[in-house]
Amino acid sequence: MIPAQDTSSPDETRLRYAGWRAVLACFLMALFLFGFALYGQGIYLVELQRLNGWPPALISGASTLSFLLSNILATFTSEFVDRLGAKRLVLLGIAALAASMAMLASATTVWQLYAAFILMSLGWIGMGTVVIATVVSLWFVRRRGLAISLAYTGASFGGVVATPLLVLLVERTGFAAAMLTAAAVTVVVLVPVALAWIGPRSPAGAGETGDPSQSQPPLATADISRAKLIRSLAFWTISLPFALALVAQISFIVHQIALLEPKVGRSSAGLAVSIMTFMSIAGRFGLGMVVDRFDPRLVAAVSIVSQAAALLVIRQTDTVPIILAACAVFGFSVGNLITLPPLIIHREFSAASFVVVMGLSTAISGTVGALGPGLIGIIRGWSSDYDAALLVCIVLELVAAAIVARPGFLIWQATPEGSG
Known part of the structure; x- marks a missing residue:
């Protein structure tokens, strides 16, 4: 774990505070990463199938492998930061993302396809x-929640900005040229940002996430081991439901264009992606304004059920306005499924254990969620359409909502002061 430092905290409310530049850097990282490595995968699936004749299950399998590897290794994020430093780790991530996109541009064999997705992981x-x-937490104490929320918003903007621009580039220049251009822009924008703003650990990282009068450091050595977490019922009532929900969510995002194009056409399918991701931004901001008034578990259950309802509507209709409205409802909770787990973890575990709990929870839920694209690809190939696949996603989300909404099963391990 990253050791805490005992220094006085600067004024985090000042716009000139260097931590806000770190937030902007993280915002841009999330924009490019989610835009090209998550939302963009629907484009890769369609274009690689068209160019090379590969079946959806083969391409979805590569996508699943990418998510699987990345989520397994996420368990050890704190160790990577300790060994490499935040800046070096981020620069390696930028290089890997750009290289994966360049390799996809010229992929004509299966090994190239899978190598590209491994780099993406x-x-x-x-x-x-x-x-x-982790990076944002090094800079912020009292405003950590707001800073992380703003940084994560870049993920939603990735779908609103990066993915539609990539679709436009593909239509104008072809898939290969579009991917090479996107890779070059990724390097040109993110490398200077990372070099300038992802600096060494700030003294602002020391301190607590709750009452400033307390002295519990959020990145101090964890007071709970990964082995103990595995045996914790409270931990599993966080990780399991979000894992099931992510299976459905990631599957729909990756297959969205392929699923909707036969129903509403390519342009309307692209519009549906933009609407979904725009609504994810609205959902994240809306959640930030009201979530402190509610139990985050109940908020999570409502969010997941709303996605299940949206998928049911999409399954039952081919009407463009209704499908677009359903994608908007689905998108409203896309960002929430990323934001809510840290809020629950902060509430139910000590601040000192936050990075370990979040890393392990992300690894487990993300690993299970990574199975979604491949699973849905197989079901789609078996049934010749997406109706059965959507039904599976709906059932998984309903089960997830039922689990996460059961506070009676919880073992409360910390007071709300650790929530930041």
Whole structure:
């Protein structure tokens, strides 16, 4: 774990405070990573199938491998930061993401396809949500919650900005040229940002996430081991439901264009992606304004059920306005499924254990969630359409909502002061 430092905290409310530049850097990292390595995968699936004749299950399998590797390695994020430093880890992530996109541009064999997606998984290691939360936490104490929320918003903007621009580039220049251009822009924008703003650990990282009068450091040595977490019922009532929900969510995102194009056409399918991701931004900001008034578990259950309802509507209709509205409802909770687990973890575990609990929870839920694209690809190939696949996603989300909404099963391990 990263050791805490005992220094006085600067004024985090000042716009000139260097930590806000770190937040902007993390925002841009999330924008490029989620735009090209998550939302963009729907484009890769369609274009690689068209160019090379590969079946959806083969391409989805590569996507699943990428998510699987990245989420397994996320368990050790704190060790990576300790050994490499935050800046070096982020730079390696940028290089891996850009290289994966360049390799996809010229992929004509299966080994090239899988090598590209393995590189993409390394991009997730260096730029993913656990790294972003860790980097921001090094700079912020009293405003840590707001800072992390703003940094994560870049993930939603990735779908609103990066993915539609990539679709436009593919239509104008072809898939190969579009991917090479996107890779070059990624390097040109992110490398200077990381060099300038992802600096050494700030003294602002020392301190607590709750009452400033307390002295519990959020990144101090954890007071709970990974082995003990595995035996904790409270831990599993966080990790398991979000894992099931992510299976459905990631599957729909990756297959969204392929699923909707036969129903509403390519342009409307692209519009649906933009609407979904725009609504994820609205959902994240809306959640930030009201979540402190509610139990985050109940908020999570409502969010997951709303996604299940949206998928049911999409399964039952081919009407463009209704499908677009359903994608908007689905998108409203996309960002919430990333934001809510840290809020629950902060509430139910000590601040000192936050990075370990979040890293392990992210690894487990993300690993299970990574199975989604491949699973849905197999079901789609078996049934010749997406109806059965959507039904599976709906059932998984309903089960997830039922588990996460059962506070009676919890073992409360910390007071709300550790929530930041």
